Each structure stands twice: as structure tokens, then as C-alpha cells.
Amino acid sequence: MNLSKNSLSRCLLSRGFKTCSSLKLTNTDKAHSATPVSQPAGKQVVTMIPGDGVWPELMHSVKDVFKLANVPVVFDEKIVSEVQPLQSCSNEEFMEAVKKSNVCIKGIMQTPTSSGKGELESVNMAMRKMLDLYANVVLVKSIPGLNTRHNNVDIIVIREQTEGEYSSLEHESVKGVVESLKIITSEKSRRVAKFAFDYATKHDRKKVTAIHKANIMKLADGLFLESCREMSKLYPRIQFDDMIIDNTCMQLVSNPYQFDVMVMPNLYGSIIDNLAAGLVGGAGVVPGESYSSDVVMFEPGARHSFAEAQGKNIANPTAILLCAANMLKHMNLERHGFRIESAVYKVIKSGKVRTQDMGGYATTNEFVAAVCKAL
Template sequence: MKKITIAKGDGIGPEIMDAVLDIFHAAQVPLEYETIEIGEKVYLNGHASGISSSSWDSILNNKILLKAPITTPQGGGYKSLNVTMRKALGLFANIRPTQSYFPFVASNFPKMNVVIVRENEEDLYAGIEHQQTDEVVQCLKLISRPGSEKIIRYAFEYAKKYGRKKVTCFSKDNIMKQTDGLFHQIFKEIAAEYPEIQSNHMIIDIGAARLAAKPESFDVIVTSNLYGDIVSDIAAEVAGSVGLAGSVNIGTSCAMFEAIHGSAPDIAGQDKANPSGLLQAAIAMLFHLGLADEASKIQNAWLKTIEDGIHTPDIYNEATSKQLVGTKGFAQAIIANLGQNPTQLQPITPPKDAVISIPITTPKKPKVKSLVGVDIFVHQANRNADTLALQLQQATHEAGIQLKMITNRGVKVWPNGLEETFCTDHWRCRFEWTSQSNGNYQEVVSLLQTLYSNQIDVIKTENLYAFDGVPMYSMGQGQ
């Protein structure tokens, strides 16, 4: 019998977790439970991350965590436990199914049934930020080939296992041609391996607009971390059923399952909370563990309960609901419906193999990498690009490297910049090798020494490389 770790959390967490466990017990789910304490009490007892070392041991031993919502205390530098767990446990994929249960739950989109598959570890959420001048703060966007391959392949495997017909990629590669361009390119590569599944790509802005206006046109959406965070909340809001949605976080060895809503302390202990979000996450956990029959049995009983109009206060509607119940009453109604199927909502049947596994990512053959120049970032309060260019040229006139371009906030301002372009104190100065120079790191070091000796405030450098002869760095806007 498989043992999993459970965390009852804060606020309504204990109530909804008890409801889920009551349903599991009645459905004879073959699991054992090891309970850990995480959240507000642990934070206030001196653990800044909200989790103790013994709780980490339980999760690492059992590999599966079913987690109710927690409360993070305000102020005091407390860190988000969700983010900590996702990164520490290598939970690279976040999966959020969002479905309409019209007409039993109010929705403007009765045919909506979309799954958001979100990369969970990198992108801007790497959290690498710096302030190096008075006026500009920067954040580093990281997109890796291994990270993109894992999440995109997972999306196609999910579609394959669960009978989904189409996978759509969201990116912004018309602007971020290197980072989002890599994500889109890998999507095309992997899509070619699944000819039986339709695939298409959309720019994130129009894709998000289309999701809000015509969600029924999507099936599975795969995207990077920030975009996925935004569009999954759009999907939940559009469906009108935030309290009915579960969230799945998958890694190569561990997995975490949770509701997408918070701990709702204002209704804690009042038997008003809807346990559906946590139950949906728990059902996804059963599929992940290969317990598809039990998962389908509970899911169909839940659908039958929704269809019967037995509703908690958050979804109760006098026009469509028949009975108002609390947390315990809703769980008991599901238990009474075990073994039954809905008649109007679509029942689910157990897939032959619901367990998704993806191959270990193998590194590609390294390309020939050559250093072709360097971007040097300068803090300069004087907002005149021509003055800065003259200063840089005078300092480097004998070097084997040449100033080619200056940008400000990405816009080319030298040579031939426009007076109308507003500039801050943060300048990118691009140097490339002259024809007489072979290009090496010593040239960069010498250049930096020269600039420092001329009192030029260098705040950062980025080496410019070509891979197999192809320049792999962005042009200046207007270049």
C-alpha cells in the first residue's frame, strides 16, 4: 500500500482535507497517510520557509504531497512555501485543468474544457534581479533547452494519455526572439514527434485574449512560467469556478497536489468551504499513482453530486441548485453517489495508462562556440549618447575592438539615434572585434581595464557568441 504525505494547512485547510480523506476512505482508496505540519504555525515557530526538516524528510521519503491551503504571515520576510517547494523538489510542470460545469454551475462558456501546462522552475521566476544604476532595475529571463523540452513533452504526453486532440504553444517570440524563440522552436521539434495530435502556436497577447473570449477553442495550452501563471488564472476566472479547480505540480521524482484557492480564514471552522478544489487535485494524484479506477469512481460521484444540485455556498444558485450544504454535507453526498455516473455531465472512464513519464533529457551535441564581441553596460547620468560614444571611442582607439552601437532600454541611440528617444542612465555599449583581431577573452579584459582607468562606470558585461557561425544575441531596436 502506497504511503503519501498530507498537510492539512491553515484556515479552511483542515476541514477540506478531512472531507477529501472521508471520501477516499469510503471509496477504499489503497493509500496510507503521514501527516506533517506546514504553514502559519511553522512560520511563527521560527522556520522562515514555513516547513521543518522533519516535514521535508517525510515528503522526500514518500515522494507525494497532498497539500491543503496555507497562510503565509504578513511582513517579516517570510518566503512563499509554494515557490520554495516547487524549486527545491524540482517540480517542473504545473498542470491546471479548468472546465465548465454548465448549467449546474453558472458559466458564460458552457463548452470550456482546457488544461494549462505551465513550466514551473525558470523564466523570470528564477528571480534574478539587480539594480545597478539610479534609474533602472533589471530581471534576468532564463529559458533553457532541457527545461523547455521537459514541459513541452509533458504537455504532448498528457494530451496523448487523456485523449486530448490539440496542444497550443503560447510565446512572445516576435519580440523575445532568443528566449521565447527557443521555446517555440523546441515546441515545433517535439510536436513533429506526435503527428496524431494537432499543434499550433499563438503569440501570448492574442492567445490570452482568445482564451478569455473563446476558451472552447483550446484543448491543452503549454507555455513558460510567467505566461502560464497569468493564463491559468484567466482560465479559472473565465470558467467562474475557482473553488472547483485543482493544481498539480510534477517533478521527475516528487509531486505535489493542491487546490488553487487560498486558506480563506474568514470562513474557517464554519462548515462552509467547498472541498472540490482539493478533491480535484487529489483525484489527479490518484491518476498519477496509477489508481485510475478509484480516481474515475470518485470523479463521477463528484460530477453526479454537482449535477444533483447539491452545492456549497460558493456555487449555490437558486435557479440551478437544489440543496445548500456545508463541507461535511457535500462530502457525504459524494460518498452516497459512489458507484454512480452523471447523466448530463460527461462521465469519465479510466484511461488504460494514466501514468505520464517522460524520458530523461539528453544534452544535444555542443555547437562550435566563438566569441565575437561584448556588450558592456555603463552607468552614465549624462543622457547624451553622442557624448558617451566619443568618450568610449577616445578610451579605446588603440584597442583591437571597436564600438559598434549604443542602446538605451533596448533602443539604438548611437549611431544615428533620434532626439525624441528618451534615455535613462543605463546604457548598453556593443563592442565587436576589428578585422585585425582574432577575438579572445584577453581583449575583453583589456577593454574593461581601459574603461575603468578612464573613470567609466562599467556595471555589467555580456559576452557575444556565435554558435556554429550563427550570432546568438539580440539586435538593437531600430538597428
């Protein structure tokens, strides 16, 4: 595994994070102690990061559904949080767990707005760099029974997520003037481009579109675009085109059917992920996953902690349940994955039990109960 040594540790410690071994564990904390979870006979271990805001509650939904469906998985739960530093485990414990399981399911972690002082790199970004999770894949697909402006949308958004504007290289050169560096390299551009074409080939997709702003950032985005063009020559059966980011936003909302697989630098991916999620029902229904050469991390495609819904029992668990189903398919537990996926789709298609964001009045618990009943 290609690890950035101590980068996550420095980021955590700069915010006052403690290692798990230095904490006084309460009864509720003992499940997150430094002792690794052993693999029971006939079961696979998955690292779980509950996340912030409403996501720890939604992770309980995953546990409930897995228990009812008799999924042969045991969760090794690790708390990593930027807004709750005293509860966060050490990076050594987290890395040990992930390297052992190679599969992780993660709730959304909240990243506070920086005041301009201290460590600039978020824990989220440090984690992705340390694990080298270079390719984020968001599955933007219409769900039958969920009414949206566009029907039958099916787009794959692939985002390079280890560099670009998220490089956290900023400084105030003189008072009132801040310089922020955007890093684009040919190595990582080619790597994510190859991932996009390989993904298209494996999943029988016909076209890859590179999203950029090379007309203005001629060197940085020009390098990314040229890397994609060079890679496309190795895949003659996959159609390739490119589009400027601002035009892409307009084209997505007016005619999303022209897109199949999209590949882009980091910041553009963040924008397109959220725009595309709105096409199919919002942040609560879009699953995602991030890849390194060794690890796959499954997390919702639209990264909102939804902290205002914490404890209100109103959040939509669809995205995290679909992430969990996709995770099971990745782990060669296809039967369990398809069962859970089908149950979620069945509940939504019936229209009887829907959370507020889907136009209904059901609580989180009621939606999960309906999925369990469908199982």
C-alpha cells in the same frame, strides 16, 4: 531525484522557521512529529501538506471522504507554511516523507507580499525547485450541472514552473530602480514541451498550443517558442500552433473551444490558470497536479489560500476532492478514484447542495456530507 541542495532550508531558516525536532509538541502537534509514518499492510502512504487559510479544513474533508470510502491510504501529514513558521517542519523531514511516498497532496500555501527585504524566494517556489516539479498541469473542464457562460470546455494548461519570472533574481541597482531577471533555458523549455506532447499523446489530445510573448521578448520567449517548435517535429500526429499571451486571454473568453493542450512559461501559466478557472466555475472547482521525474504533487489548479473564509465553513471542497480522486487513479486505485469523482459530480449535477461560489447556500460540511451520501 534532482534536488537543489539546502535551497528550501535556507529559505525556511531566513524566515525564522524551526526544525520539527526543536519544537515543543502539543497534543495536536504530535501527529506531525519527526517519526515517519510506516506503511500498514495493504495500504499506501501519501504525504499531505495541509496548506494555509481554509485548506487545512478542506483537507479534513478529504480524510472524511477517504474514511467512508474505505480508501487504502494513510496520510503522512507535514506542516510547511510561510505564514506560520513556528509550526513548520524541517525541510529534511518533508523531503524524507516525499521521497518515501513519491505522492503528495497539498493545500494552497500563502505567500506574503515581500517588503523588498530578506529572502526573495518563496517557500512554495523553493519546494518546487527542490523537488524539481517542473510541469504543472491544470485540468480545466466544465462540470455538468454547473451553469457557466461556456459549456463543454475541456482544456489542459501545462506550465513550466521552475524558472521564468519566478527565478527570484531581483536587485535594486540604484535607489528607486529595481532589476528583475527572467530566466528561460532551452533545456527546461524542451523538457516541458516534451511533457506537453507526451501528455497529449497519452490522453488522445489532438493539438498543442505554445503561449508566449516572443514578439517583444524575442530572446527569452523566442527561445521557449523555438524549443516547442523543434519538439513538435517529433510528434507529427499532434497539431501544433502558437499564440501571443495577450491574444490568448481574449481568445479564451470568446472561444475557448479552439484550445486543447496549452504549454507556456511560468508567469503566463499563473495568469491562464486563473482565467481558465473562471470559465468553468471558479477557483473552487479546478484540480491540478505537478510532476517531476519521481514525484507527483496534487493541488488545486487555482492557487488561492482563501484566508478570509477560514473557520467560516463556506469553502468549496470540489477542487481538492477531485485532486484526491486523480491522485488515487495515479496510484492505481482507479476504482476508489472514480467512485469519489462520480460522487462529487453527482452532487453538483443534482443542484440541491451547492456552496456559495456555485450559487447555493450549503456549507462545506453539508457539501461533504452530500458527497458521502452519494458514495
